[in-house]
Amino acid sequence: MSLSASNSSSDKTVGGVNNPSVVITADWDGPDDPKNPKNFALWRKWVMVFTVSFSSLCVTCTSALYSSIYGQITAQFHISELVATVGLSLFIFGMGVGPMFVAPISEFYGRRPIYIASLALFTIWLIPCAAANNFGTLLAGRMLGGLTSAAFQSVAGGTIGDLFTRETLQLPMMIYTATPFAGPVLGPLIGGFINSFTSWRWSFYVIIIWSASLWVVMLLFMKETYAPVLLRKKALRLQAASDKSGTPVQPGALSMQKVFLRSMYRPFLLLLLEPMCLCLCLYTAVIIGTLYLFFGAFPLVFSNLYGFNLWQIGLTFLGQLVGTFLGVFLNPLWGWNLQRLVQKHSPDGKEIIPEYRLPPAILGAPLITIGLFWFGWSSTASVHWIMPIIGSVFFGLGVFLVFQGVITFLVDAYPLYAASALAANAFLRSSFAAAFPLFGIQMYEALGYQWATSLLAFLTVAMLPLPYIFYRFGPRIRAKSRFAAVNQPLL
Known part of the structure; x- marks a missing residue:
């Protein structure tokens, strides 16, 4: 056990507590401490990885599943399809705003309470959606559901980083990503x-069953993994054992306010003052906006040109899913390329600079443009329906590769402000994802x-050189930055 005590008045203790006369700081009991999340049993680590990953899958699936109920709710609530689309936009916007509230709370209370509360509230807000007798109730449930789902977009990646070392992080992070x-x-x-085949309400019933099942698994198997919170609790126990006078103790670090x-x-500060952050966040925002716009465009194309019904239209999205899985399977290639760049450019053969994370995005950027042009110009009645779906495979692959490169670059380029950089990215892309469906069908x-589709493709052409x-x-750009890490220029 590592234990230190001093009469310092400083309150900047990470895993510690203080009172007016003594500061006690706790650390792990050596590298093999079983309470260190990196030393958890392998089976428990993977149960936790799959739990947070399936929770992320559940909430993101809920965001777009709503697009399949347009036909029924427009008839039942006597609204236009454009008005119905607002329910999609509100959920996505909530997912973008939520991380700004969830992330700081997790710094104080840890990841496990956030997950349990978030998934419980997410499930609760699905109930008024399923039972809604008017469109206003449905919209309120969608907005609040999006807000409460934010933990699985802002905190889950950190959990995986808590559990695995840098050498073993690649596979679990690939699954979650x-x-x-x-x-x-x-x-x-x-x-x-x-x-x-049934009522639109069953769309929400299915998600309620899914999320409630995950909540039970979360309650049973999810343990706290955030080291500062674990060490703070340990320090509190040590303080309680040593403080016989009952002097109140308070956690160190910044106040919640x-x-x-x-x-x-800070996320808006990064967008305003950091050209790299702004440009890359805008690029990913346009891409995600296009992805969500397709939830209105695909039904138009495949129903009007090819006479597809609702379940057949749903199957057309398999092209993008195939592209995503191709991106996952390519991940080992980028690990090999990273090591090659490190050995080639680093003086000691070990230093990883943020730019080494961008090659996936460099390849993915043209694939997005190719996929969009392919989809657009093959969407004619004289061309077989498989051709636009093949185009969507390129689009799905390109989207995954660009995000893989950009997100890891932002984390490495802004190591002290990674959470703010990711929050800026989440806010901007969610704003675009919320806005694009509102004009997609009319366009x-x-x-x-x-x-x-070509207009969307030309937008990506303008941003294609950015990676x-x-x-x-x-x-060189980071060398002039107030926030970014600084490395030597590439040769």
Whole structure:
């Protein structure tokens, strides 16, 4: 056991507690301490990985599954399809705003309470959605459900990092990273079958059963993994054992109010002052906006051109799902490429700089553009329906690769402010994902399927060079940054 005591008045203790006269700081009992999450049993680690991954899959699936109920709710509530789309947008916007509140709370109370509360509230807010007798109730449930689902977008990646060392992190992180892309694609697929044969309310009943089952698994098997919270609790126990006078103890570190304020303004500060962060976040925002716009475009294309019914339209999203899984299977290639770049450019053959994370995005960027043009110009009645689906495979693969490169780059480029960089990315891309579906159907009807998709493709053409520009010149740009880590330029 590591235990230190001093009469310092400083309150900046990570795993410690203080009182007016003594500060006690706790540490792990050596490298093999069984209470260290990195030393948990392997089976428990993987149960926790799959629990948070399936929870992420559940909430992202819920976001897009809603698009399959448009036909029934427009008839029942006497609303237009554009108004119905607001329910999709509100959920996604909630997912983007939520991390700004969830992340600072997790710093104080740990990850496990956040997961349990978040999944419970998410499940509760599905109930008014399923039982809604008016559209306002459905919208309120969707908005609150999106807000309470945020833990699995902002905290889950940290849990996996808590459990695994850098050498063993690749596979579990790859599995988790696939879920935000697989979930939205599974939504219309599952919803298409449900809403073809029964009431739209069963779309929510199925998710309630899914999320409630995950909540039980979470309650039984999820342990706290956030080291500062675990060490703080250990320090509190040590303080209680040593403080016979009953002097009150308080956790060190910043107050909750200060952490909340910091979590609210710093993401916007990065967007305003950091060109790399702004440009890459805008790029991912356009991509995710396009992905969610497709939930309205695919039904138009495949029902009007090919006469597909609802469950058949759901199956057309399998192209994007195949592209996502191809991206997952390519992950070992990028691990090998990372080691090659390190050995080639680093003086000691060990230093990893953020730009080494960008090659997947450099490859994925043109694949997105190719996929969009392919989908758009093959969407004609004279061309077989499989051709636009093949185009969506390239799009899905490109989206996964770009996100893999950009997200890991942001984490490495802003190591002290990684949470803020990811919150900025989540907010911007959720804003675009919420906005794009609101004009997607009108755009496709006004411009036609070919030119509407081409307009989206031209947007990606304008941003296509960004990953390479930051790969080539990133170190020089970071050298002038107030927030980013600094490394030597690439040769």
